[in-house]
Amino acid sequence: MVEIMNKLPKPKVEMKDTFQKVVKEVNDISSKALSQADKIKYKLEESYYRPIFKKDLELSSYKMIRIIDEDKKHQDSRVSVNSIGYLDRVKDMDVLTLYRKFLPDLNYIFYPSNQDELFYIHPLKENNYISIDEFFDQIRKDKVFELERIAQCLGACSFKVTSIEEKEEYTKRKLDSKVHTKSVVSPGLKASHIQTSYVSSKIESESTFIGSSEPVIPILEYFKDDSDITSLIQLRMNKDNTLVYKRFEFASNYGTGMNTKIAVNVDFALKKYGFVPNASFESAVEKQNRTKLVYEVRFEKNE
Numbered sequence: 001m002v003e004i005m006n007k008l009p010k011p012k013v014e015m016k017d018t019f020q021k022v023v024k025e026v027n028d029i030s031s032k033a034l035s036q037a038d039k040i041k042y043k044l045e046e047s048y049y050r051p052i053f054k055k056d057l058e059l060s061s062y063k064m065i066r067i068i069d070e071d072k073k074h075q076d077s078r079v080s081v082n083s084i085g086y087l088d089r090v091k092d093m094d095v096l097t098l099y100r101k102f103l104p105d106l107n108y109i110f111y112p113s114n115q116d117e118l119f120y121i122h123p124l125k126e127n128n129y130i131s132i133d134e135f136f137d138q139i140r141k142d143k144v145f146e147l148e149r150i151a152q153c154l155g156a157c158s159f160k161v162t163s164i165e166e167k168e169e170y171t172k173r174k175l176d177s178k179v180h181t182k183s184v185v186s187p188g189l190k191a192s193h194i195q196t197s198y199v200s201s202k203i204e205s206e207s208t209f210i211g212s213s214e215p216v217i218p219i220l221e222y223f224k225d226d227s228d229i230t231s232l233i234q235l236r237m238n239k240d241n242t243l244v245y246k247r248f249e250f251a252s253n254y255g256t257g258m259n260t261k262i263a264v265n266v267d268f269a270l271k272k273y274g275f276v277p278n279a280s281f282e283s284a285v286e287k288q289n290r291t292k293l294v295y296e297v298r299f300e301k302n303e
Contacts, residue, residue, distance in 0.1 A: 042079065049074050051083035052096065057106065062096040063262075064269060065108070065119045065129050069100050090272055093265040111138055118269065123257035124221055132266065132281065136288055139256050143222045143293065144205045150220075150229065151297045154236040155212035158298045161204040163252065165291040204293070211299065222255040236299070244300045252291035260285055 051074065066088070074086050084106070085098040098106070103114055110119055111130045119129035123139070130138045144161045151159035215236045223229040228248045235243050263282040270277060 045077060045079045049077045049079050050087040051077075051080040052085045052087060052098075053083055054102075054105070061121070061126075063093060063121050064090075064095045064266070065110075065121075066095050066097045066269075066273065067100055067103070067110075067114060067117055067119070068097060071097070071099075075099075091265045091268040092261075093269070095269055118273065118275070120266065121257075123255060132270070135258075136252075136256065136284060139222075140204065140252070140293075143250075143255060146220070146222055147293075147295050148205060148207060150218045150223070150232075151207075152209055153216050153218035154233065154297075154299070155215040156209055156297045156299050157211040158206075158208040160206040160294075160296045162201055162294045162296075163204050163291055164199060164201045164294060165287065166199050167290055226250070226254075232297075245298045246296070248295040250293045250295065251289070252293055253285070253288040256288065258285055258288070 071086070074080050074083070080086065084102040085096060088095045088097055100114070103110075107127055109125075109128045110116070111122075111128070112134060116131040116133065118132040120132055120135055122128035122130055140163070147161055148159055217233060217237065220229065232243075232246055232248075235241050260282060263280075263285040266281040270281065
């Protein structure tokens, strides 16, 4: 009899409880599935918008920074709540885009001010960035000032820094069959071209001092690893030194941390963000490569 009763349908109340239990389990599974799907979607949104938060700046350093007022597309996304900016991939480089209103809270210094839009990292100073428009000018000024300070600390009577650019141009020329020339053509250069070399120079800075026979060791930044400058300091710090005059040449690109590959990335960024410079950043690097700084320092006045 017991076996027969067990085989009979269960009371309706028990069937209702079982049904509710099944429904609850289905809902839980659906909720978990939706939650998992939302997590995946959130991660995809993070990968797309790449928001940056203040804490992220402590973990990484960035070569290039872009400063803007706002970007509704990024700021209105749920993954960007409380963000201070976002990362943008430009060719082989991540550009850190920051919202201007957050700059006072960040440990960054911008030259000449934060009113420009694109900046590249200072080659020597951490968290310092130089405007792309002023990059080479700013570093040149810094190096010239350091050379002046070196001269003064070592007791010089005068110093001068001259920038010299050497350039070669190739221009087409008309060939007249009736005229025979004996011009010398460089190897690899077509006879229909003329090679022209010229040099342009500019005095970057020139000063005279009272001079001193008690030199002090200068603080070096750009030239701390330059053998010519360290030798000059050693000569002057020697009490028996008889040094009167010294002349050095430095590559203008020395100490900038810049090369052609980086310049190409910068040019891509300029184009992407709508800048139309008079000349490409790569051409500016090439100009630095063919320019040198001539440093002259004198420790005894001309009679």
